[in-house]
Amino acid sequence: MGVLIRRPPHDVFEALADPSTTTRFWYTKSSGRMSRGATLTWAWEMHGVSTAVQVEAVEPDRLIRFRWGMYSQSRGRSTPRRASPLC
Secondary structure, three states, rough: OOOOOOOOOHHHHHHHHHHHHOOOOOOOEEEEOOOOOEEEEOOOEOEEEEEEEEEEEEEEEEEEEEEEOOOOOOOOOEEEEEEOOOO
């Protein structure tokens, strides 16, 4: 799946890594920034739900890979997000 975002890779990376930006369009609360090895909690307060997030890999301005929706260590969804310029 791909999504075209007409912004430089750095801007897209920061929008996903920095919860002060991401809370404006995805979840309403995060326990921290997306950084390699971080274990975070994301919340959608209007729905009264939250989920654990494990950040697996980060390449600044290129990639954020995370696992979320975990009910056990062997489950969850691994979600890579890669920023690539369209030059």
